[in-house]
Amino acid sequence: MNSTSIFEYHILYSGINFKYLPNLIFSNQLFQKLLIFAANKNETTMYRTHTCGEIRINHQGSEVTLAGWVQRVRNLGGMTFIDLRDRYGITQLVFDEKTEQSVAELGNQLGREYVVQATGTVRERSSKNKNIPTGEVELAVTALNILNSSDTPPFTIEDESDGGDEIRMKYRYLDLRRAPVRDTLILRSKMAFATRSYLDSQNFIETETPVLIKSTPEGARDFVVPSRMNPGEFYALPQSPQQLKQLLMVAGFDRYYQIVKCFRDEDLRADRQPEFTQIDCEMSFVEQEDILNMFEGLTKYLFKQIKGIDITEFPRMPYSEAMGSYGSDKPDIRFGMKIKDITALAKGHGFSVFDDAEFIGGICAEGCSEYTRKQTDALTEWVKRPQIGAKGLVYVKVNTDGTIKSSVDKFYSAEDLQKWVELFGAKPGDLLLILSGVKEKMLKAIGDMRLEMANQLGLRDKNVFQPLWVVDFPLLEWDEDTARFYAMHHPFTAPKPEDIPLLETNPGAVRANAYDLVINGVEIGGGSVRIFDKALQARMFGLLGFTPEQAEYQFGFLMNAFKFGAPPHAGIAFGFDRLTSMFAGLDSIRDTIAFPKNNSGRDVMMDSPSMISLEQLDELNLVVNLKEKK
Amino acid sequence: MNSTSIFEYHILYSGINFKYLPNLIFSNQLFQKLLIFAANKNETTMYRTHTCGEIRINHQGSEVTLAGWVQRVRNLGGMTFIDLRDRYGITQLVFDEKTEQSVAELGNQLGREYVVQATGTVRERSSKNKNIPTGEVELAVTALNILNSSDTPPFTIEDESDGGDEIRMKYRYLDLRRAPVRDTLILRSKMAFATRSYLDSQNFIETETPVLIKSTPEGARDFVVPSRMNPGEFYALPQSPQQLKQLLMVAGFDRYYQIVKCFRDEDLRADRQPEFTQIDCEMSFVEQEDILNMFEGLTKYLFKQIKGIDITEFPRMPYSEAMGSYGSDKPDIRFGMKIKDITALAKGHGFSVFDDAEFIGGICAEGCSEYTRKQTDALTEWVKRPQIGAKGLVYVKVNTDGTIKSSVDKFYSAEDLQKWVELFGAKPGDLLLILSGVKEKMLKAIGDMRLEMANQLGLRDKNVFQPLWVVDFPLLEWDEDTARFYAMHHPFTAPKPEDIPLLETNPGAVRANAYDLVINGVEIGGGSVRIFDKALQARMFGLLGFTPEQAEYQFGFLMNAFKFGAPPHAGIAFGFDRLTSMFAGLDSIRDTIAFPKNNSGRDVMMDSPSMISLEQLDELNLVVNLKEKK
Incomplete structure (x- = not known):
């Protein structure tokens, strides 16, 4: 089977639009597996013989029935063209002079997002659309059945919608019709299935742990659930199944996993959701090395199966190096630009800002020596923002002619600065950017500046994964x-x-x-x-x-379990929303979730949370006592 | 590969003990799939070279390291034998006269459920144990490492434990060490994965719907979750994702599924849990026939993949027939014994009980004509129990010599009764059991009696599935x-x-x-x-x-969604706990759940629900108001 037909097969059977997931391909192995099922796979239903993503030139002359939504209506020279859409693609319907009049009249009643069933004959299009897999054909409609009408949608159901965030959230079921959003959720489903395939192959047991558990004060704030049958008592929703998975290890389950909802009642910052999903895992009779190997395997498998990418390097870095060289416990190593410490070199030259600083260090921005005054001023403003917190920025330009120009030439000779240049390994054309202050804070600030410079220099390619x-x-x-x-x-x-x-x-x-x-x-x-x-x-x-009493009260059941032969064990949890958003190339987790909540924890579509009845409260032995807002 | 080695492979890699799941085999297709991964599958860790289920006679002479729990210690003629257990099996460790003294002394310190790591040489056992796959070999221990000690467990960790329900629930992590319980949870995991494999192959998108949704009064009672960020308002936990999955159809997802937790705050009867799991599915552009075909497919796939059973017949029965012929909307059709209506035949013969009854009918119990007076009396008592609610039982014995003897011979001639016998199609040796009264109630009562007779006659074989x-x-x-x-x-x-x-x-x-x-x-x-x-x-x-206002308030978002082009759609949900319990041959769903709650909704292991702090209540704007119990 050549690559074109694999592509076709894929389009046909998964409904993923490659436009949004250009790297999504299937490796041979998964493809083989899919083939096993292909004979039985069947999107044909009583309402349709084919999907809107399936018709090709080789169907020419056959009669097919499609069902879907009206994406677009165009009237041209007495003819009506309809783009009919379903999850699998778009096929063009045509009503022309040969169409029976009653059918053509029905066709003229259609508006955007009407749901129709159309029967017709497949024919070659006169003007082909090379952008979609079905672009060579159209359906000359012989029978039309309007299954449902539609009000005019409050925003356009296009890849780029004209709707703002709020209205798209209120009508999330319409937003989900847009290909980029839908395809992200299809991607999520494929990732979950691939994760399970890998872990199942490694003999992990997927075990559901309870959602109604016990409230513990350590960690974030719990969501709680009043118990009607146990008056005055509450369950908590799990922030993670941490203790339960450890109990499963005590129980001898050896390898546990679960793709599981977790809950935190936190003030919501951007990109946080009160409920989120974890790939939660635990193993027994293992040391750290076993876990790293196993989940390196999972990560590589997902990149290979879902994105067709071979991950070859999987380095390990101590926390101290991450903080010292990248100013972060989560370094982006797609690029170098490591932090260098020049405290020893830079102190004692009469520049009081440096002389008073605990730490002096910075980064070397390659090829930036020609930054203008305006650009270095903007960077200075950037590092002085409260969330970065530097007092100022020192720069050293290593000009292409080898000369050196800095903002501290008053205090440092060319020879002094040359030592800095050597320590940074800077080349002609590079720019050193240096901050000073309290060490821990400055490392973080330089780390942030490093990411900002990488953004400016285009070093953070979303299609490169490290x-x-x-x-x-x-x-x-x-x-x-x-x-x-x-x-x-x-x-x-x-x-x-x-x-x-x-x-x-x-x-x-x-x-x-x-x-x-x-x-x-x-x-x-x-x-x-x-x-x-x-x-x-x-x-x-x-x-x-x-x-000891507090520990017993909070963690008693785990401490008790440990009396009966706990094995050595270790575990890990992946943030599944974030992993999906990374695979989808999104900046936020929100569109990886079918029905997300807003920053106030509200579902604006359902209008939830909401008041409940006094009877409900009474059954739960609760009284609502609203205080004045402070 | 012959069936023995498939068996071995299976034991090796899944840890399921066939003793408890005698019908669990893998079909060739799943087996092929497992083979793909077999090369990479690896239970070896830093703590062990093999599992306790893996060593065979062909390992003879090799040095291996195992890790697990001490199942049993026996001292015999100066030798110590330890059964070492992990999820995958049991291997015998031996300390004998050749064992280094320090190691042997350590071996003598071991008690039940100690966690140890043992290195030794595999050798053939002198007295083989044919009941376990590792029964031909033992490990002559050369090094022993006690990883953890254990208090004496509160009940025996054996297939049949001496622990009562309550103590096993309190120490659930120990109960889960017992092979029958653990194997049920492994089975559950395999069933979930097989379900996903099937639905993924049919292009269903697994979509997670929110756990924090809106409370609706229709249906059972909701569990609610107070919102701190929206004072005085509450989320509800879903009783099912019904409306959300319908919205996903409006969104054009076409095929949705989810294996999902659902919640009902009901008074708990035996075998009900406040949280339970559904295989939840929905499809668009389908009619009923499409759904029945698709999920017949899933059911057949599960039986084939998990239990090796080919389901050939999959009949359909109208509700009216189920009620009329089986007295139940969920007939057990593993056996016949259908209900017959003899109202017309039996009325008007002067037997006032029948003459006053709306309905007279019963079943024919094959081969029961020799039931003694004691047995028919016991049946009469059984049908008079309040939960059955019949006033009495009439029987007709069709003796093996062809004569007829009934409890109503006073009112009916042999010819009269012969007509009943013909209507029932009874043969010599059969017994007719007849109830009378209000039709609806009697159909149910006869249906219950039918099940009771089938139990007595052994017609409800757990290994037959219909x-x-x-x-x-x-x-x-x-x-x-x-x-x-x-x-x-x-x-x-x-x-x-x-x-x-x-x-x-x-x-x-x-x-x-x-x-x-x-x-x-x-x-x-x-x-x-x-x-x-x-x-x-x-x-x-x-x-x-x-x-209209109530409908708008409760279901407004769904009604609104329907304005924008809802497709025809249909769905189904499977009770996953119950399906698992059926596949495992259990009578209750409780042991299909890792950490179940008791009949008061309590988790006795975690001691949950529990009181929360006044600070937590205050943040939620709630006051607990405990009333006197009425």
């Missing part, structure tokens, strides 16, 4: 406000065995057997080796400021 | 208490087109395009063709007693 494991995270984070340590990952994360002696003496220096999967600067997944020793777990709760 | 579509359900049910009609299926179910004229004149007689999948007398799934015409939908809401 995964990375970030490893050796700190076990604990100190919080100044509450003056206590918090678990950076969660309280069940195991410290590195060699760091255990530091737990009481220098808790902040203890590294965890924790790991994040980062792709293109986005955190896609994260996990850890778990503590499986009850004494170490108790010590950990102590470090986190729990009294 | 699926059936029940079709042509009534659209509406009259409720005496509230003096209104209710939708038998739900308010979106389409009436049969030919019955639409009856909607206002004789609503009770209108049949729906609704269907149930029944297997062995259990309702496994149900669905309907939906109304897609907004005028008809409004008429339907009117029949159900909604004012």
Whole structure:
């Protein structure tokens, strides 16, 4: 089978429009699998003989029946042309002088988004449309059945709609008719299926854990569900099935996974949803290396099966290197431009800004030496924004003629600056951008500037994918406000065995057997080796400021389970919405979700949440007590 | 590959113990698919070279490392034998006179459910255990690592445990270690994957619908979730994604499915769970016949792939026939014993019980003519139980010599009774069992008696499966208490087109395009063709007693969506817990669920639901107001 027919097969059977997913191809293996089913696959129903994406020149002369929505109506020289759309494609219907009059009259009544069933004869089009797979043919209509009429939609159902966000959300069922949105959801479905295929092949058991669980105070805020049968008591919706999957390991399930909804009642920032989906996994009798290998495998499989991309490199980077060289725990390594520390070189030259700074460092922007004053001023403004927080920007231009020009020439000789240039490995034509201040804050600021420069230089190609494991995270984070340590990952994360002696003496220096999967600067997944020793777990709760009673109340069932032979275990969870949005080339997770909520947690289509009746409240032993807004 | 090695392969890679699922085999097709992955499949981890289910005689002489739980310790003539268990099987470890002393001493410290890692040499066993696939070999231990100790478990971790229900639920993670429970959950995972494989091959898009939706009063009671960001308002958890999947059809998704959690806050009867799982499906441009064919396909595929059973017959039966011949809308057709109506024959012979009855009918129990007086008395007591509700039982014995003996010989001549015998088609040796009373109630009672007799006669073999579509359900049910009609299926179910004229004149007689999948007398799934015409939908809401305002408030977003070109569509949902329990041969759904709740909706393991803090309540603008129990 040649590649054209694979393409056709694909168009025919999946309904994905390649325009939006140009890299989506099927590897031979999945294709083979699909072929097994192809003989039985059947979109024919009582209402249609074919789909609107299926008719080709070889159907010429045959009578077919299609059903779908009117995408477009054109009247030209006494003829009517209708673009009929379904999930699988678009086919042109024609009513011309040969069409029976009653049929033609019906055809003239059609408006946008009417639902019709049309029977006709396939014929070659006189003016072909090379942009769509069905563009060589049209259907000369012999019978037409209007299945449903439609009001004029509140926005255009086109790839680029004229509707604003709010109205498209209110009429989400119409927004979902648009090919880019629909294709993202088809992609999501294919990704979920491929994920399951891989994990099933590796003997993982998909196990559903309960949605109505127990509220725990650690972590984010829970959504709660009042129990009518247990008055005054509440279930919580899971923020993740963390403890339940650990119990499945205690139960000997060995390999667990679930593609599962999780819930967090957080104030919503852009691109956060109160309910989101995780690929949640846990394995027993494993060490960190086993997990990294297994889920490198999953990641490679998904890229190969869904996007036809071979991931060859899968580097691992300690957290300390990520922070030091990229100013981020989720470095985008599609490009270099690593952060260099010039503190030692730059101090003591009488430039008080640098002399007073804990840290001086920056990046080398390749080929930017000819940035104008306006451009460097704009960059300076950019780094001074509150969310970046630098006081100013120092630049050093390495001109193409080899001369050096900086904004601190007053304080540094050409020889001084030449040392900087060498440390950065800068070439003629490059531009050094340097910030100074408190080390931790400046590393982050330079990291942000690095991403901004990469954006300006077009180094963040959405079609290039560079995964990375970030490893050796700190076990604990100190919080100044509450003056206590918090678990950076969660309280069940195991410290590195060699760091255990530091737990009481220098808790902040203890590294965890924790790991994040980062792709293109986005955190896609994260996990850890778990503590499986009850004494170490108790010590950990102590470090986190729990009294034994509190620990027992909150985590008693897990602590109890650990008394009966917990195996060594470790796990990981992938953010499935985010992974989908990355595969789809989107900037937001919202269009990876069929019915998302807005930033106030509202579903504007359903108009939810809503008031419930007093009877309902009464049955739940609840009274609503609205306070004045402060 | 011969069947033995397929068996071995299966044991090796799935961890399912055939003892509990004797019919579970893999068809060649799925087996082929597994083979594709076999090369990559790998249970080896840093902790083990093999699993406890994997070692065979051909490993003799090799050094392997296993990890698992101590199932059993036996000391015999100075030797120690340990059964080491993991999900994949059990392998015997041996410590004998050749074992290094320090290792042997460690071996003597092991107790039940300790977690260990053992390295040793595979050798042939002197006394083989033919009951397990690893029974020919044992591991002569050379190194032992105790990974975790265990308290003595509160009940035995054996196929038949000594633990009662309550304690097994409290320690569910230990109960899940028992092979029958674990294997049911592995089966569930395989069934979910096979379901997805089938539906994916038929171009269904798995689409996740939201868990936080809008509360609607129709149907069962909703679980609700207070919204912190929208004070005084509540989300509801879905009883099913009914309206959302219909919106996906309006959106043109064409084929939708989801294996999805649903929620009902009902008083829990045995075998009901507040959260349960559906295989939820919807299709566009289809009629009832399309749905029946597609899901007959799914059912056959599951039986073939999971249990190796070819389903050949898939009859369809109108609701009226099901009620008339089986006294049930979910007939068990593994056996005949249909209900016969003898009202016309039996009335007017002076037997006042019959003369006053609306309906007289019964069943013919084959080969039961020699039932003793004690047995017929017991049956009489059985039918008089309140849940059956008959006033008495009339029997007619067709003796093996051809004579007839009945409990109503006083009123009926041998010729009279011979007519009954002929109507029932009874043969010598059979027993007629006859009830009388109000027709509807008696049909149900006779139907129940039919099942009871089938149980007594061993006609309900768990290894025989007989699926059936029940079709042509009534659209509406009259409720005496509230003096209104209710939708038998739900308010979106389409009436049969030919019955639409009856909607206002004789609503009770209108049949729906609704269907149930029944297997062995259990309702496994149900669905309907939906109304897609907004005028008809409004008429339907009117029949159900909604004012237009109420309909708008409750179903406004669906009614609105129908203004913009809804396609003809239909769907179905399978109860996945029940389907799994049927495939596993269980009587209850509870052990198909990893962490079920008890009859008070409590998770006794987590001790949930539980109190939440006043701060949490305050954030949600709620006050708990516990009333005195009435």
